[in-house]
Amino acid sequence: MQTPVFIFFSALLLGMTQGTVKNGMSRVEGGRYVPMYGAGKNEMVTVASFEMDRLPVTNADFMAFVKQFPRWKKSAAPRLFADAGYLKNWTEDLSFPPSLSEAPVTNVSWFAAKAYCECQDKRLPTTHEWEFAAMAGYQHRDERRDSLFSARILAAYETPKTYLKPVGQSRPNYWGLYNLNELVWEWTSDFGSVMMSGENRNADARDLFCGAGSLNATDLMNYAAFMRYAFRSSIQARFTINNLGFRCAR
């Protein structure tokens, strides 16, 4: 579905201010972990060290990008690469309600997100990288077994209209990353590589759902991951969604 068609803009660094600690990137030390899906059953995945944006990309950030690359304007982006809802909360090509300035940019397609990152010499994180970074709680690299950690994530997933809130207002995780599970879903470079079928109760050949029928109490942590993987399975690269934004990695 998504052979990266794209367009390698010259590696321009955008003039993002590095004024506060919250901006910029954090280093995530590599390691091994068992993701919920995308590997064999209980198979460890190795993630190399990488850097990740501390904050989701905001509307203000994206505006700077659009100014520099007008082909990604609301009115200009080809429908092939962004569906009709592209930047639909923006009032015009170069304006949006002021309250959205520091809120995460949403209604951007995978193509647009990818282009944004590449234009800054970055890239979208892989699903394994994203999940690896997001299993960190406030104190530790992996807090998935902590019921409070899971409950916090589930509660955030259930809270409506979080895409309207400004980024960086809550506590960062172990790596110094903000809002990973709080405001919006985030694109990953290979979001389509692990597909749940729309039928979420089959134990299919790829072993994606074998766990679904046999969850036990210690697997409660998986419910949050269930929801992320289900979400990723429901989208396509040109989709634009109110609750879907992104951040970049390097």
Add this chain to the structure above:
Amino acid sequence: MKATILNAMWLAMALSVLYGCRQKSDDGEENISARAVRMKVESQPVKAELTSPPLVPKPVGNRPPQKLIVDMEIIEEEGELADGVRYVFWTFGGTVPGSFIRGRVGDEVEFTLKNHPDNKLPHNIDLHAVTGQGGGAEASFVAPGHQKTFKFKLINPGLFVYHCATAPVGMHIGNGMYGLILVEPAGGLPKVDREYYVMQGDFYTKGKHGEPGLQPFDMQKAYDEHADYVLFNGKVGALTGDNRLTANTGETVRLFVGNGGPNLVSSFHVIGEIFDKVYIEGGSAVNRNVQTTLIPAGGAAIVEFKVEVPSNLILVDHALFRTFNKGALGILEVSGEKNHLVFEGEVLEGIYQPEGATIQSTPVSEAGAEPAKPLTKPEKMQLGQRIYNTACFACHQPNGEGLGEAFPPLAKSDYLNKDAARAINTVLRGLSGEITVNGKKYNSQMPAQVLNDQEVAGVLTFIYNNWGNNGTEVTEEQVRAQRK
């Protein structure tokens, strides 16, 4: 199971073709669905009427099969589980249970599922009325801000549940994603005077039952099957007070009753009524003269009865702690003329003396007129306690704390302490309708108590001098004054 039946059905059809003769099957249902597959539909598509509970769309009557367009929107929204208790529901059509869909055997349905742009999650729908992959689950899997259209033919008559089947499935159902689709047989169900839509569901909240504020879903409780709320139509009080169902004496009532679960099986019962007919499990078998019918999670039943006498019929899950403590209570108010042949009410109260002394009896209408010598306050308290512990405690509870949404507290009760005359009146004449006690609304019924003046004075004095109340001593004169 269904696949097996279908396979058997196809096999049977194939065989009958092979052998070139048509034999009448023992199983009428197989013929119905086999015939339904071949049914032609009217060329003009018709938009299906969808209704919010407790209402249902118009019956199909005698119309032929048609193309039915169903448009359903999924909305994640904050609502109320109970007064003051907020909850984020995930809904089909903005209500719990979701919109009621009504069609007939042979209809070709074009179903469009729309996932509202503000929603956070992907969803889908599995309609138990659909024969095919996942009841439509895979075909309808849709991201927020998008929509999917899929088609199917209704080939089995009955009352069916639909629900979301996106992972984690239990959570999607636990948040309210279920509803009913009725497939009427050719010619429709027999005509009745009233039809209503009632669906039970269990809910799991972080705070315990009644804890106010926005309550998040509690995955651990759902896993443990420890429900905080068991509800009809998604809210405590969805079918009581101003929301009660109504009917008139002499009318026939049909309830389409579903159970979304996700966990609990319902022992559906209507207090004060007997089901003349139950379409067992929503299928074609009809049982008659039923008191309580079992409705499995992910299942349904159609119950029918004629209401003969005026009263408030109480809809309950007869696993009664769910009714009195967790919210599963609804009211069907029947108005009209009394029918003494069917129900006479209390006709006589007597003193039962097993050792054979003369049985003294007092006609109810004169129960209050009996004179008695005045009692001291301690005597009143003693008499009052005895009466309380026989006549009052079952509803108001041994320490006057009240019970659930149905019975208001007598302990530290502002309603009680404000007006002794009103309290006397309540005991003498009963009370129905909405009242507010300690800031909480109640809307149920208390029957008139058959007590003499001394007993009324006693029980009220007992109540007023316990549990933090204001210590009023009620006299027989006050009671007598209220009788007039």
